[in-house]
Amino acid sequence: MKQVSLEMGSGGRLMQEFIKEKLLPVFKNRYLNALHDSALLPGGLALTTDSYTVDPIFFPGGDIGTLCVNGTVNDLVVSGARPEYLSLALIIEEGLELATLEKILLSIRKTASRNRVSIVTGDTKVVPRGQADRIYINTAGVGHLVGCPEPEKVRPGDKILVTGPVGEHGLAIMLARNNFRLSSRVRSDCGPLLFLLPLWKKGVLWMRDITRGGLATVLSELAEKVGYPLLVEEESIPFSRALRGAVEILGIDPLYLACEGRALMVVKESEAKRVLNFLKRQAASREAAIIGEVQDKIGRKGEALLRTSSGGLRLLEPLTSELLPRIC
Amino acid sequence: MARKKPSRELLSDWRSGPTIRSLLKAISVETGTIGRPLRIMEVCGTHTMTLHRSGLKPLLREAGVAMVSGPGCPVCITPDYYHEAIIDLVTSRKNILVGTFGDMTRVPTARGSLQTTVPAPGSEIRIVYSPEEALELAVKNPEKEVIFFGAGFETTIPAIAFTVKRAAAENLKNFSLLAALWLIPPALQAILESGEVAIDGFIYPGHVSVIIGQKAYRFVPEKFGVPGAIAGFEPADVLLGILSVARQIRLGRPEVANEYRRVVQAEGNPRALALMEEMLEPYEADWRGLGRIKRSGLRLKPRFLELDAVRKFNLQLRPAKPLKLGCRCGEVLKGLIEPVDCPLFGRSCDPEHPRGPCMVSYEGACLIEYKYSSGGRKQ
Numbered sequence: 292m293k294q295v296s297l298e299m300g301s302g303g304r305l306m307q308e309f310i311k312e313k314l315l316p317v318f319k320n321r322y323l324n325a326l327h328d329s330a331l332l333p334g335g336l337a338l339t340t341d342s343y344t345v346d347p348i349f350f351p352g353g354d355i356g357t358l359c360v361n362g363t364v365n366d367l368v369v370s371g372a373r374p375e376y377l378s379l380a381l382i383i384e385e386g387l388e389l390a391t392l393e394k395i396l397l398s399i400r401k402t403a404s405r406n407r408v409s410i411v412t413g414d415t416k417v418v419p420r421g422q423a424d425r426i427y428i429n430t431a432g433v434g435h436l437v438g439c440p441e442p443e444k445v446r447p448g449d450k451i452l453v454t455g456p457v458g459e460h461g462l463a464i465m466l467a468r469n470n471f472r473l474s475s476r477v478r479s480d481c482g483p484l485l486f487l488l489p490l491w492k493k494g495v496l497w498m499r500d501i502t503r504g505g506l507a508t509v510l511s512e513l514a515e516k517v518g519y520p521l522l523v524e525e526e527s528i529p530f531s532r533a534l535r536g537a538v539e540i541l542g543i544d545p546l547y548l549a550c551e552g553r554a555l556m557v558v559k560e561s562e563a564k565r566v567l568n569f570l571k572r573q574a575a576s577r578e579a580a581i582i583g584e585v586q587d588k589i590g591r592k593g594e595a596l597l598r599t600s601s602g603g604l605r606l607l608e609p610l611t612s613e614l615l616p617r618i619c
Numbered sequence: 620m621a622r623k624k625p626s627r628e629l630l631s632d633w634r635s636g637p638t639i640r641s642l643l644k645a646i647s648v649e650t651g652t653i654g655r656p657l658r659i660m661e662v663c664g665t666h667t668m669t670l671h672r673s674g675l676k677p678l679l680r681e682a683g684v685a686m687v688s689g690p691g692c693p694v695c696i697t698p699d700y701y702h703e704a705i706i707d708l709v710t711s712r713k714n715i716l717v718g719t720f721g722d723m724t725r726v727p728t729a730r731g732s733l734q735t736t737v738p739a740p741g742s743e744i745r746i747v748y749s750p751e752e753a754l755e756l757a758v759k760n761p762e763k764e765v766i767f768f769g770a771g772f773e774t775t776i777p778a779i780a781f782t783v784k785r786a787a788a789e790n791l792k793n794f795s796l797l798a799a800l801w802l803i804p805p806a807l808q809a810i811l812e813s814g815e816v817a818i819d820g821f822i823y824p825g826h827v828s829v830i831i832g833q834k835a836y837r838f839v840p841e842k843f844g845v846p847g848a849i850a851g852f853e854p855a856d857v858l859l860g861i862l863s864v865a866r867q868i869r870l871g872r873p874e875v876a877n878e879y880r881r882v883v884q885a886e887g888n889p890r891a892l893a894l895m896e897e898m899l900e901p902y903e904a905d906w907r908g909l910g911r912i913k914r915s916g917l918r919l920k921p922r923f924l925e926l927d928a929v930r931k932f933n934l935q936l937r938p939a940k941p942l943k944l945g946c947r948c949g950e951v952l953k954g955l956i957e958p959v960d961c962p963l964f965g966r967s968c969d970p971e972h973p974r975g976p977c978m979v980s981y982e983g984a985c986l987i988e989y990k991y992s993s994g995g996r997k998q
Contacts, residue, residue: 599854608991
């Protein structure tokens with residue numbers, strides 16, 4: 292008997308397979324088939340949706356409320372759209388403390404106004420105790436396109452940038468569950484990427500928010516898309532000190548840890564410095580860095596390679612098995 | 620040259636490009652003098668991981684050293700029938716709660732894996748992060764029979780033994796252990812005695828050595844004339860170990876070198892060893908791929924009968940027919956072939972659809988090769 296496995300929703304390769312083999316054939320149309328972070332609709336409109344099941348619902352650096360707004364807003368931004376309106380659907384388990392719900396709603400309001408989006412429609416369902424875990428949230432967002440991803444224009448020499456230290460959301464959630472009994476100063480990077488919008492006019496060819504599957508998974512998807520190998524320098528990837536310590540103790544590869552407020556982008560070689568300077572002037576991306584470039588000398592088409600700090604080369608595969616469900 | 624200020628980062632010096640380059644240079648000088656390439660077995664899966672994660676394997680090959688993976692992954696060498704016995708139990712009996720490490724749940728067998736098994740009502744298979752956590756499950760669920768299915772080498776065995784000792788002291792009636800506990804030195808002896816694979820030297824596992832110390836490997840140089848070094852898990856650690864082995868070969872003076880002195884002591888950890896001695900006894904265990912090896916496994920001593928899941932539930936630990944047609948995990952574990960030599964590797968066997976345990980475990984040679992490797996081959 293074949294059953295749905297957790298890995299099918301992990302953001303890794305099994306999920307990609309599921310989407311391509313099970314979902315696309317059923318619903319195929321030209322908007323869905325593109326498999327962008329958002330659907331790009333007639334009239335320069337972008338539409339996206341996401342469900343949030345994070346456990347625990349409050350974690351260092353954020354909560355399910357900040358997450359459900361930022362996540363959807365960020366999907367629009369990396370698709371080239373300015374987010375305008377959101378829907379909000381709540382699925383609540385009977386017995387959730389009202390004060391908890393109010394706290395979440397407040398953080399939704401705060402995050403929405405920070406992102407200059409309005410919640411314009413919604414839905415509330417309450418299910419009997421045990422049939423959901425406290426609260427799940429779905430949001431959808433629409434916005435108008437201000438830029439356009441052009442992965443087909445990527446050329447060797449173009450630079451790969453990240454907007455800040457990676458992996459903190461995934462680690463913060465992992466530690467918040469306390470299975471490892473390790474305390475750390477790591478906080479989730481959950482935050483809006485709205486400030487990246489102007490970059491679409493400054494030489495950015497492609498953007499993706501780094502979520503489930505982490506930096507390595509996003510890079511390997513990018514490599515498949517652009518038709519050139521990518522080479523990233525381990526030494527250039529920003530990690531916070533607290534994260535470095537914790538992943539060593541836990542034996543986790545930080546390249547596979549999720550973020551909720553960081554993006555990876557490919558920038559034209561000639562514009563890379565300017566884009567980096569722009570990012571370094573923003574509070575949320577002060578630690579942005581150029582981590583690598585599009586290659587035509589090392590590696591093969593479709594490969595994302597990492598030059599390790601030891602000087603060796605290693606292939607970056609997309610995430611395969613996820614031991615930590617419900618991080619967002 | 621100006622000396623660099625000592626780094627505040629504890630680990631960066633053990634990984635930095637300049638350190639690694641000078642170690643590789645020193646190794647290639649040794650192999651140059653010896654005049655032939657060396658074949659060295661890294662016994663431990665975590666070393667395999669270090670080599671691949673840091674991209675060192677191709678660089679070592681250029682320096683004249685081919686690394687061969689050994690049997691050092693407890694998930695990989697635990698035979699299928701352990702899993703099948705647990706699957707039989709949880710599907711046929713109510714209120715059994717099995718706690719085990721994450722990797723163990725994904726190992727494929729003829730009856731599926733622990734993950735795909737649908738347990739009987741009230742029964743459950745749960746991932747735990749430590750043996751202690753399983754013990755807590757037993758305290759919290761007095762109505763259930765909690766079994767800790769623990770696989771491990773000397774590194775993990777003391778913690779498991781300690782947990783059982785606590786269960787005995789607290790007189791916990793609903794806790795028991797299915798022990799898949801394996802000892803490294805007898806396995807090395809079996810590999811050397813079989814003579815199937817020509818090995819110039821060993822990189823001994825760092826964590827196992829913390830417990831058993833240097834002396835446990837003394838028979839390797841003394842009886843077989845094969846050099847070896849205990850090494851840590853940073854890239855420079857492993858290279859120091861390899862350099863030591865190469866030097867021993869050049870000088871014709873095989874020994875058990877300790878290149879992990881910041882952690883490993885010659886005598887090991889006497890308290891941990893005493894605890895193992897107190898709770899467990901050696902027996903002729905059956906390793907996947909390696910077969911039966913004398914005194915290579917540990918099981919609970921007879922006086923802890925009530926805490927032994929095999930006896931408590933009359934588990935049938937019997938070899939079933941070999942099932943995975945074509946899976947060559949056994950030969951991979953012995954270092955006879957590389958993962959890529961297996962006809963299933965990367966074709967019908969990958970991390971999402973593993974056909975054998977080496978593609979499941981984070982310390983499994985096949986999974987590690989699959990995840991990290993093709994990047995090493997330059998165009």
